[in-house]
Amino acid sequence: MTTTRSQLPFGRRPLTAHMRWRYGWSAVGVIGSGFCAGLAASLLLLILGYVAIQGVAALNPAFLTHVPRPVGVPGAGVANGIVGTFIVVGIAVALATPVGVFTGIYLALFGRGRFAETVRFLADVLSGIPSIAIGLFAYTLFVQPFRHFSALSASLAFAILMLPLIIRTAEESIARVPTRVREGALALGISTYSSTIHIIVPAARAGIITGLLLAIARVTGETAPLLFTAFGSQFWELNPTNPMAVLALQVFTYAISPYEDWHRQAWAGAFLLIVAVLILNVSARLVLRNRFEA
Amino acid sequence: MTVGARREPGFMVTALLVADKLTAYYGLHPAIADVSLGFFAKSVTAIIGPSGCGKSTLLRCLNRIHETVPGAWVQGRVLLDGGDTYSPDVSAASVRRRIGMVFQRANPFPTMSILDDVTSGLRYAGRARTHAEKLESAERVLQLAALWDEVKDKLEMPGMSLSGGQQQRLCIARALAIDPDVLLMDEPTSALDPLATAKIEDLIGVLSNDYTIAMVSHNMQQAARVSNYTAFMLAGADRIGRLVEFGETNQMFTRPQERQTEDYITGRFG
Amino acid sequence: MQSESHEQLHLRRSRISDRWFMAGVYGATGLFVAIVAGLFVELYAGSSSSIHAFGFKFLTSSHWNPVTNQFGALPMIYGTVVSSLIAIVLAGFVGVFGAAYLVEFAPRAVARPLAFLIELLAAVPSVIFGLWGLFILAPVLRAYVEPFLQAKFGFLPIFQGFIFGSSLFTAGIVLAIMIVPTVSAITRDVIAAVAREHREASMALGATRWETMARVILPGATTGIFGACVLALGRALGETIATTMVIGNKPAIAASLFQPAYTLASVIANEFTEATSDLYVSALIELGLLLFVVSLAVNGIARVLTWTVLRPAKAR
Numbered sequence A: 001m002t003t004t005r006s007q008l009p010f011g012r013r014p015l016t017a018h019m020r021w022r023y024g025w026s027a028v029g030v031i032g033s034g035f036c037a038g039l040a041a042s043l044l045l046l047i048l049g050y051v052a053i054q055g056v057a058a059l060n061p062a063f064l065t066h067v068p069r070p071v072g073v074p075g076a077g078v079a080n081g082i083v084g085t086f087i088v089v090g091i092a093v094a095l096a097t098p099v100g101v102f103t104g105i106y107l108a109l110f111g112r113g114r115f116a117e118t119v120r121f122l123a124d125v126l127s128g129i130p131s132i133a134i135g136l137f138a139y140t141l142f143v144q145p146f147r148h149f150s151a152l153s154a155s156l157a158f159a160i161l162m163l164p165l166i167i168r169t170a171e172e173s174i175a176r177v178p179t180r181v182r183e184g185a186l187a188l189g190i191s192t193y194s195s196t197i198h199i200i201v202p203a204a205r206a207g208i209i210t211g212l213l214l215a216i217a218r219v220t221g222e223t224a225p226l227l228f229t230a231f232g233s234q235f236w237e238l239n240p241t242n243p244m245a246v247l248a249l250q251v252f253t254y255a256i257s258p259y260e261d262w263h264r265q266a267w268a269g270a271f272l273l274i275v276a277v278l279i280l281n282v283s284a285r286l287v288l289r290n291r292f293e294a
Numbered sequence B: 001m002t003v004g005a006r007r008e009p010g011f012m013v014t015a016l017l018v019a020d021k022l023t024a025y026y027g028l029h030p031a032i033a034d035v036s037l038g039f040f041a042k043s044v045t046a047i048i049g050p051s052g053c054g055k056s057t058l059l060r061c062l063n064r065i066h067e068t069v070p071g072a073w074v075q076g077r078v079l080l081d082g083g084d085t086y087s088p089d090v091s092a093a094s095v096r097r098r099i100g101m102v103f104q105r106a107n108p109f110p111t112m113s114i115l116d117d118v119t120s121g122l123r124y125a126g127r128a129r130t131h132a133e134k135l136e137s138a139e140r141v142l143q144l145a146a147l148w149d150e151v152k153d154k155l156e157m158p159g160m161s162l163s164g165g166q167q168q169r170l171c172i173a174r175a176l177a178i179d180p181d182v183l184l185m186d187e188p189t190s191a192l193d194p195l196a197t198a199k200i201e202d203l204i205g206v207l208s209n210d211y212t213i214a215m216v217s218h219n220m221q222q223a224a225r226v227s228n229y230t231a232f233m234l235a236g237a238d239r240i241g242r243l244v245e246f247g248e249t250n251q252m253f254t255r256p257q258e259r260q261t262e263d264y265i266t267g268r269f270g
Numbered sequence C: 001m002q003s004e005s006h007e008q009l010h011l012r013r014s015r016i017s018d019r020w021f022m023a024g025v026y027g028a029t030g031l032f033v034a035i036v037a038g039l040f041v042e043l044y045a046g047s048s049s050s051i052h053a054f055g056f057k058f059l060t061s062s063h064w065n066p067v068t069n070q071f072g073a074l075p076m077i078y079g080t081v082v083s084s085l086i087a088i089v090l091a092g093f094v095g096v097f098g099a100a101y102l103v104e105f106a107p108r109a110v111a112r113p114l115a116f117l118i119e120l121l122a123a124v125p126s127v128i129f130g131l132w133g134l135f136i137l138a139p140v141l142r143a144y145v146e147p148f149l150q151a152k153f154g155f156l157p158i159f160q161g162f163i164f165g166s167s168l169f170t171a172g173i174v175l176a177i178m179i180v181p182t183v184s185a186i187t188r189d190v191i192a193a194v195a196r197e198h199r200e201a202s203m204a205l206g207a208t209r210w211e212t213m214a215r216v217i218l219p220g221a222t223t224g225i226f227g228a229c230v231l232a233l234g235r236a237l238g239e240t241i242a243t244t245m246v247i248g249n250k251p252a253i254a255a256s257l258f259q260p261a262y263t264l265a266s267v268i269a270n271e272f273t274e275a276t277s278d279l280y281v282s283a284l285i286e287l288g289l290l291l292f293v294v295s296l297a298v299n300g301i302a303r304v305l306t307w308t309v310l311r312p313a314k315a316r
Helices: A002-007 A017-058 A061-065 A079-110 A113-126 A131-143 A151-176 A179-187 A192-203 A205-220 A224-228 A247-255 A260-293 B055-062 B092-098 B114-118 B131-144 B164-177 B194-207 B220-226 B249-254 B259-265 C002-046 C048-054 C074-105 C108-121 C126-153 C168-204 C209-220 C222-238 C241-246 C264-274 C278-314
Strands: B017-026 B029-039 B044-048 B072-080 B099-102 B182-186 B212-216 B229-235 B241-248
Touching (some): A017 A260, A017 C074, A017 C108, A017 C126, A017 C168, A017 C209, A061 A079, A079 A151, A079 A192, A079 A247, A079 C002, A113 A151, A113 C278, A131 A224, A131 C002, A131 C222, A131 C264, A131 C278, A151 A205, A151 A224, A179 A192, A179 B092, A179 B099, A179 B164, A192 A205, A205 A260, A224 A247, A224 C264, A247 C126, A260 C126, B017 B055, B029 B055, B044 B055, B044 B220, B055 B182, B055 B212, B055 B241, B092 C002, B114 B131, B114 B164, B164 B194, B194 B212, B220 B249, B241 B249, C002 C048, C002 C278, C048 C278, C074 C108, C074 C168, C074 C209, C074 C222, C108 C168, C126 C241, C168 C209, C168 C222, C168 C241, C209 C222, C264 C278
Parallel strands (some): B029 B241, B044 B212, B044 B229, B099 B182
Antiparallel strands (some): B017 B029, B229 B241
8 A cells, every 4th residue: 555655646545534634624615705805896896786766766866966856856966965975074184184284294203112102002093982972072162052953063073083094094105205304305404393293294195185085985875973063955055154065964864765766866875975985995095006117 | 531631732723624522422331432633724533433333323413414414422522723513503404514424435425426526515515516516626636536537538427436535535535625614534545455554644744734633543653644734533331432641643642641542553453 | 893793693583493392292192192091081080970870781681771771881892892802803814924925925016916906905085895795795605604614513602593684794804804904004013024134043043935934934823813803802892884884783692603793892883872861871981992092002012012023123
């Protein structure tokens, strides 16, 4: 038995039963885990597919240009919610970007010891705090005292939701700029301010923009905190101190309503939302990829 | 250690740049202790020693770049033309404008063109605002750094697009643009091939006619080739670097006074 | 002389701008820390009257009755915990083995698009998961999956009783889909880190690919995978909109998973703007405080677990 085996070339030797069993198990494991990966990935396609089919069917020009109308009245739209999304998210970006980028600068360049570790820890942990809890914070801080819902309070909640992502991506991309670049600038007698803002931050801008885009994508679809901050509105509203319609909130309201017509609008709104979020995510990746090619 | 006992007492007066009882810390641990050393005007001083002896740290204290590392600080004085660069009313930026520095690996600014890079020190000091002014000073220092002919047609290209040796000469040009008195070089050729190294060494020779140069080198042949004076540093078991010997290069390499120096230059350690 | 004074002037200016700049840097960092601290302080202050009125009974009583101003959060705690556990069991299984496949078994041409799709799944807004769960998934579960489970495993109390489309079960599955990307992404990093060290040693001993994964890599990655699951669990606990749309919103504790239930977050979402009395509002804010504290703890633990594995690889 042993002699016959060793006379055959290595690759042709028959497998023992035990080895066959082991390779069989290995194949089962590999295929089974491949099925898990395929399942997870196909879920996205499944959801995208449904939203696209139902959403496109319900889309029409009026939907993009008109404000909401009572149930059953034709020509209803979510134009005010689209504009509202831009306003609420825009103000949130304006609030969160300076705080986030400067905190990232602190962590990457100046922070050390226990305090910096604490800030990093808080940023990580804050990213896991439920958005509804942050919405409640915005409510107690900005709505309750004035007894008045406002787009501004929604922007505050969104800004807080964006901060962890902006901070950590800014920190990581700034820390990746080699120390010798920073020292090269300081060695020329260039001030800390100029060397950071004009030399280091531009070198890290791809990472910072990526983080910002992902943060925008995250809050664009966010709904929970809007319930008691922006609150929603049936009308054109451009004043951020008033309640305002926001697309994600409209989708939610329409979806849980009992009306067929509103369900269709919910799918159409969901389609707009998912297209926006996917574009933001994909462009965030492209920004990063271009940097590596440069 | 009885370092410095044999040094001429007058060096503090005649040297342009003087380290006086300099101790540099990272956190609580000193990297170098009690280093006193003078750099003479329009000469090249090489600082040599095994890795970890604190030679780079010493250099980085001279233009106050050491203190930009979080947790790093310095005791002692550094005198430039007799004035203490660490005195509270002197800003680090003003010191660094008189003491330029070139680093181990070339560090052109990632987003800048060659022209912007070489004039960056001037521009952020509020000088060379117009394109003509930028061109004028760029040409002057790029000529000095023997790089002009290679880049004059591509001044708008990014500095990162140059070869390693060209990048390093760009960084030398950039340091010269702000018109310093002293040029610090921290192993400027350690990342370069022999040909590029030779060009830089030639350049150091030329520049020493006008500038005071302090250069850290891990390569004793290089130190012997380009320097007028040599300082030898060594870290003890406590990992604290100290100055062992300082003298004219010829003398150091032929008749070292200290046993440790002799061991090092004859290759008997580490 | 002229240039000297120009130099002096410029140095003074840049010293001033440096001072402002550093003030901005420290100010922003301080503001960020203050916001996180403020979150806790505000939520605690907002829930103080509820805390005074109910004390610990808030957590142990199952009476949630706004009309009589009686507020006990037990049904919501139950609904939150159970729906999240269903989610993490399903997502943990799919996510971990899916990650194992992507890192170790899949050819590059397959791994990259699959990983990309799974990452994008994390970007889908929760309101869209809710919409899809409500109109597409729930009817399918009610018509096919839940009757099947009842027929086969009906002896188990968790599969008994009337079948509702909006239920703990549906919520658990929707949550599972939402947190699969979290499990998968972190597990991939962890497996890659462990595999780098041990794969070749194991293969060199003659182990098959699956044996290497099951006996060497996964055991070595246990801590990190556990961390990934805890982090994903944290996401599931706090998820609001999708859960609200599919869980049925009924403050009751039932043994069957096919019954409607409620979660902490969805009570807040549904009732906050309708809350009339101050005590009602305060009770809802206390639910938010509870969510905040729990997710703080969960995320803190997850971070410690994943960092012990990933930190050496990412050390700068």
